[in-house]
Amino acid sequence: xxxxxxxxxxxxxxxxxxxxxxxxxxxxxxxxxxxxxxxxxxxxxxxxxxxxxxxxxxxxxxxxxxxxxxxxxxxxxxxxxxxxxxxxxxxxxxxxxxxxxxxxxxxxxxxxxxxxxxxxxxxxxxxxxxxxxxxxxxxxxxxxxxxxxxxxxxxxxxxxxxxxxxxxxxxxxxxxxxxxxxxxxxxxxxxxxxxxxxxxxxxxxxxxxxxxxxxxxxxxxxxxxxxxxxxxxxxxxxxxxxxxxxxxxxxxxxxxxxxxxxxxxxxxxxxxxxxxxxxxxxxxxxxxxxxxxxxxxxxxxxxxxxxxxxxxxxxxxxxxxxxxxxxxxxxxxxxxxxxxxxxxxxxxxxxxxxx
Amino acid sequence: xxxxxxxxxxxxxxxxxxxxxxxxxxxxxxxxxxxxxxxxxxxxxxxxxxxxxxxxxxxxxxxxxxxxxxxxxxxxxxxxxxxxxxxxxxxxxxxxxxxxxxxxxxxxxxxxxxxxxxxxxxxxxxxxxxxxxxxxxxxxxxxxxxxxxxxxxxxxxxxxxxxxxxxxxxxxxxxxxxxxxxxxxxxxxxxxxxxxxxxxxxxxxxxxxxxxxxxxxxxxxxxxxxxxxxxxxxxxxxxxxxxxxxxxxxxxxxxxxxxxxxxxxxxxxxxxxxxxxxxxxxxxxxxxxxxxxxxxxxxxxxxxxxxx
Amino acid sequence: xxxxxxxxxxxxxxxxxxxxxxxxxxxxxxxxxxxxxxxxxxxxxxxxxxxxxxxxxxxxxxxxxxxxxxxxxxxxxxxxxxxxxxxxxxxxxxxxxxxxxxxxxxxxxxxxxxxxxxxxxxxxxxxxxxxxxxxxxxxxxxxxxxxxxxxxxxxxxxxxxxxxxxxxxxxxxxxxxxxxxxxxxxxxxxxxxxxxxxxxxxxxxxxxxxxxxxxxxxxxxxxxxxxxxxxxxxxxxxxxxxxxxxxxxxxxxxxxxxxxxxxxxxxxxxxxxxxxxxxxxxxxxxxxxxxxxxxxxxxxxxxxxxxxxxxx
Numbered sequence: 001x002x003x004x005x006x007x008x009x010x011x012x013x014x015x016x017x018x019x020x021x022x023x024x025x026x027x028x029x030x031x032x033x034x035x036x037x038x039x040x041x042x043x044x045x046x047x048x049x050x051x052x053x054x055x056x057x058x059x060x061x062x063x064x065x066x067x068x069x070x071x072x073x074x075x076x077x078x079x080x081x082x083x084x085x086x087x088x089x090x091x092x093x094x095x096x097x098x099x100x101x102x103x104x105x106x107x108x109x110x111x112x113x114x115x116x117x118x119x120x121x122x123x124x125x126x127x128x129x130x131x132x133x134x135x136x137x138x139x140x141x142x143x144x145x146x147x148x149x150x151x152x153x154x155x156x157x158x159x160x161x162x163x164x165x166x167x168x169x170x171x172x173x174x175x176x177x178x179x180x181x182x183x184x185x186x187x188x189x190x191x192x193x194x195x196x197x198x199x200x201x202x203x204x205x206x207x208x209x210x211x212x213x214x215x216x217x218x219x220x221x222x223x224x225x226x227x228x229x230x231x232x233x234x235x236x237x238x239x240x241x242x243x244x245x246x247x248x249x250x251x252x253x254x255x256x257x258x259x260x261x262x263x264x265x266x267x268x269x270x271x272x273x274x275x276x277x278x279x280x281x282x283x284x285x286x287x288x289x290x291x292x293x294x295x296x297x298x299x300x301x302x303x304x305x306x307x308x309x310x311x312x313x314x315x316x317x318x319x320x321x322x323x324x325x326x327x328x329x330x331x332x333x334x335x336x337x338x339x340x341x342x343x344x345x346x347x348x349x350x351x352x353x354x355x
Numbered sequence: 356x357x358x359x360x361x362x363x364x365x366x367x368x369x370x371x372x373x374x375x376x377x378x379x380x381x382x383x384x385x386x387x388x389x390x391x392x393x394x395x396x397x398x399x400x401x402x403x404x405x406x407x408x409x410x411x412x413x414x415x416x417x418x419x420x421x422x423x424x425x426x427x428x429x430x431x432x433x434x435x436x437x438x439x440x441x442x443x444x445x446x447x448x449x450x451x452x453x454x455x456x457x458x459x460x461x462x463x464x465x466x467x468x469x470x471x472x473x474x475x476x477x478x479x480x481x482x483x484x485x486x487x488x489x490x491x492x493x494x495x496x497x498x499x500x501x502x503x504x505x506x507x508x509x510x511x512x513x514x515x516x517x518x519x520x521x522x523x524x525x526x527x528x529x530x531x532x533x534x535x536x537x538x539x540x541x542x543x544x545x546x547x548x549x550x551x552x553x554x555x556x557x558x559x560x561x562x563x564x565x566x567x568x569x570x571x572x573x574x575x576x577x578x579x580x581x582x583x584x585x586x587x588x589x590x591x592x593x594x595x596x597x598x599x600x601x602x603x604x605x606x607x608x609x610x611x612x613x614x615x616x617x618x619x620x621x622x623x624x625x626x627x628x629x630x631x632x633x634x635x636x637x638x639x640x641x642x643x644x645x646x647x648x649x650x651x652x653x654x655x656x657x658x659x660x661x662x663x
Numbered sequence: 664x665x666x667x668x669x670x671x672x673x674x675x676x677x678x679x680x681x682x683x684x685x686x687x688x689x690x691x692x693x694x695x696x697x698x699x700x701x702x703x704x705x706x707x708x709x710x711x712x713x714x715x716x717x718x719x720x721x722x723x724x725x726x727x728x729x730x731x732x733x734x735x736x737x738x739x740x741x742x743x744x745x746x747x748x749x750x751x752x753x754x755x756x757x758x759x760x761x762x763x764x765x766x767x768x769x770x771x772x773x774x775x776x777x778x779x780x781x782x783x784x785x786x787x788x789x790x791x792x793x794x795x796x797x798x799x800x801x802x803x804x805x806x807x808x809x810x811x812x813x814x815x816x817x818x819x820x821x822x823x824x825x826x827x828x829x830x831x832x833x834x835x836x837x838x839x840x841x842x843x844x845x846x847x848x849x850x851x852x853x854x855x856x857x858x859x860x861x862x863x864x865x866x867x868x869x870x871x872x873x874x875x876x877x878x879x880x881x882x883x884x885x886x887x888x889x890x891x892x893x894x895x896x897x898x899x900x901x902x903x904x905x906x907x908x909x910x911x912x913x914x915x916x917x918x919x920x921x922x923x924x925x926x927x928x929x930x931x932x933x934x935x936x937x938x939x940x941x942x943x944x945x946x947x948x949x950x951x952x953x954x955x956x957x958x959x960x961x962x963x964x965x966x967x968x969x970x971x972x973x974x975x
Binding site for chain 2: 803804806807808809810811812813814815816817818819820822823824904908909911912915916931935938939942945949952953956957960961964
């Protein structure tokens with residue numbers, strides 16, 4: 001498997017929005033890869049570029065206002081960014097499919113759920129309307145919607161939130177894609193339903209040996225299902241490792257911040273530590289490390305034991321994503337974009353959190 | 356669906372009653388002496404006054420007169436004019452002309468309006484879009500009688516392409532230019548509405564889903580964008596029919612078409628109250644029925660409405 | 664930047680934007696103003712409207728000719744050096760009449776638009792606040808008036824108010840025309856206000872005001888109205904133009920304003936039988952009319968674009 005081209009490879013992807021002084025650099029060199037049967041979780045706050053990356057991979061980014069200014073997206077070795085529109089259209093649904101956050105607005109209100117699933121069978125497989133509806137019912141059954149035969153005839157607004165997301169999943173699986181991109185699939189749902197949907201997605205991925213990109217800002221969602229995790233900040237990957245490694249010793253202060261802001265039942269400390277400040281404006285990304293204005297470690301003077309850490313480098317020099325020496329990391333290694341990543345890797349998650 | 360239809364139907368009843376009462380009151384209740392000027396310079400002869408008073412129930416309070424009139428309407432009796440004509444006969448003669456005119460206008464509105472909106476909305480910003488935006492804005496600002504007078508002057512008098520006066524029993528072709536004039540305002544609205552609706556929907560999440568499903572551009576546009584975008588357009592065309600009928604009165608005047616508008620006018624000039632009330636009541640009924648149909652159509656087009 | 668906001672709806676933070684607070688509203692207006700200042704459509708229509716207003720208030724600035732002065736032997740004269748727009752059937756100066764026509768035309772448009780917006784807004788606000796029975800009853804009443812086709816309703820009302828041949832003073836005529844337009848048009852303004860009021864009455868700040876014990880009037884006017892004003896204002900501006908056209912239509916039909924009142928509609932009505940002999944007497948008032956209506960419709964369009972954040 002390692003010899004062959006990976007299922008999906010994103011390399012140094014750059015996307016801008018707007019023009020002139022208002023240009024927002026939404027993606028500033030994003031790279032990641034997904035293998036068949038693997039789940040990559042892409043983690044980050046709103047505006048970090050998670051969804052834009054996904055839309056660029058799918059080829060559904062609105063251009064304009066969006067503009068791809070560089071990089072590559074390769075599906076099984078085939079370069080997609082330069083490919084012609086028809087080729088890309090045929091890949092959609094067939095090779096890669098996407099699930100959106102808000103299934104209510106992502107489903108067309110004026111067609112029955114069944115008709116929307118059947119659409120792909122009819123127009124991509126040339127099936128008759130009747131056969132397509134039968135297949136749609138089968139799919140609804142596969143995503144564990146009870147009474148599938150009746151429910152195919154219902155409209156999206158007649159479904160509950162969880163059922164709608166199941167229908168959305170069924171739709172994405174219609175043409176047996178090899179890669180499934182789930183963009184915040186559980187954000188709009190109740191906590192109990194969230195777990196069911198994640199379980200379903202994980203099960204389907206295993207059955208079908210699909211690659212899956214799971215976009216979320218919720219660490220709790222990721223823990224259960226992700227093989228590897230990529231953390232994004234201001235249009236860049238700032239840390240990437242297999243799930244266990246990342247949880248055990250996160251190497252980027254931002255990752256640590258995210259973890260500290262999640263309530264944990266087993267935490268000895270009763271309080272949460274939200275990351276201070278707001279994500280940077282993408283029209284005006286801070287120089288140096290984009291995270292430095294919010295980073296508790298960017299300026300240590302007189303406060304922390306690691307006096308060797310100086311704040312100036314964080315303000316002036318952009319840290320690149322590099323492989324860390326982390327013996328505990330899996331075969332994919334542990335990468336982070338922080339000048340002082342080594343110091344954090346060595347420490348336990350809680351240790352450096354409170355400078 | 357059945358309950359929805361029934362509810363809408365029931366809601367029509369008070370509207371119909373209220374509208375006809377207002378019209379009836381304005382026409383009959385406000386005139387002190389309905390016989391003034393009816394018999395030339397002289398007073399009307401007593402027996403004539405007596406017959407007409409009895410036939411029109413003029414001795415009753417206006418509200419009772421109106422109820423009796425409604426009773427007549429239910430049996431298809433629109434009453435008789437002072438000069439002895441059956442109002443239903445007058446309407447039967449004039450209505451087909453007006454309907455043909457309205458038909459031409461609505462077809463123009465739908466075909467040209469939606470096409471222009473489509474072109475403008477799908478092409479996005481550019482030369483064609485600006486042209487359509489400016490020309491529709493211009494059409495919206497032109498009162499129908501101005502468009503009519505100018506068209507008649509230019510096409511009829513100066514170029515001689517059309518007859519300035521439409522023949523008594525006009526064909527659809529005779530009514531083409533008047534219909535175009537009548538429909539021009541609504542056509543502009545339809546074009547703009549289609550464009551806005553299309554542009555809004557082209558950014559909708561469900562359209563992105565349709566693209567992500569790998570459907571062809573054609574399928575995305577026709578089945579997902581257009582289908583949803585036309586819902587407000589259909590509603591507009593229905594509610595706009597009232598304005599269209601009003602405009603028809605003006606257009607008929609400009610092009611000398613003998614339709615329902617003419618009936619209202621001659622009715623007012625000759626003080627034939629029955630004639631005025633009859634035609635207006637008919638137009639109100641048509642308006643309400645068309646609105647009901649549009650409402651039901653709306654429910655068919657947008658399933659979200661059906662179950663509230 | 665706005666485009667990025669659309670891509671990533673919560674770029675600025677998580678739960679903002681769901682509730683538009685009254686404070687955000689003042690931002691809406693100042694944002695709209697910033698937008699408008701750069702729009703050529705707004706500037707052009709604004710200039711035209713200012714010129715028209717000056718013309719309506721001080722017609723003598725534009726002409727020294729009496730618009731009612733008749734020179735019968737110059738009837739129907741084509742445009743020439745002494746009378747730029749020519750003369751009408753009674754030998755009156757078309758240019759002077761077109762200038763003086765601005766006053767009554769604008770007065771009717773302005774008053775009718777104001778009346779429609781006030782009546783419609785009050786009704787819509789009440790419906791949005793009280794809902795239920797009040798809403799249904801007012802809805803039905805609105806439908807009754809909306810069910811009467813405008814021109815037909817205008818004909819019936821105006822001919823019932825004045826007996827044929829009756830001489831009516833100009834102020835009374837203007838008031839009658841304005842009231843007729845308001846009576847037949849308020850339901851539209853009501854619908855727009857009602858929709859906005861229904862949405863705003865569900866917002867948290869209204870619920871909060873209610874929980875704090877604010878009375879209905881205070882909630883309606885202090886909390887709901889400022890947030891519902893934008894769409895009605897846009898409607899009012901566009902309708903101002905449309906109503907000027909409506910006045911002209913009614914006058915054209917001979918049931919609106921009449922001589923000696925000068926309005927563009929009156930001028931067109933007077934010439935309609937003789938267009939072939941004197942097209943200029945149709946063209947100039949019609950041009951004034953169209954430019955005026957266009958200016959208000961364009962202004963309304965620009966306002967809507969600026970006030971509706973979805974369109975940006």
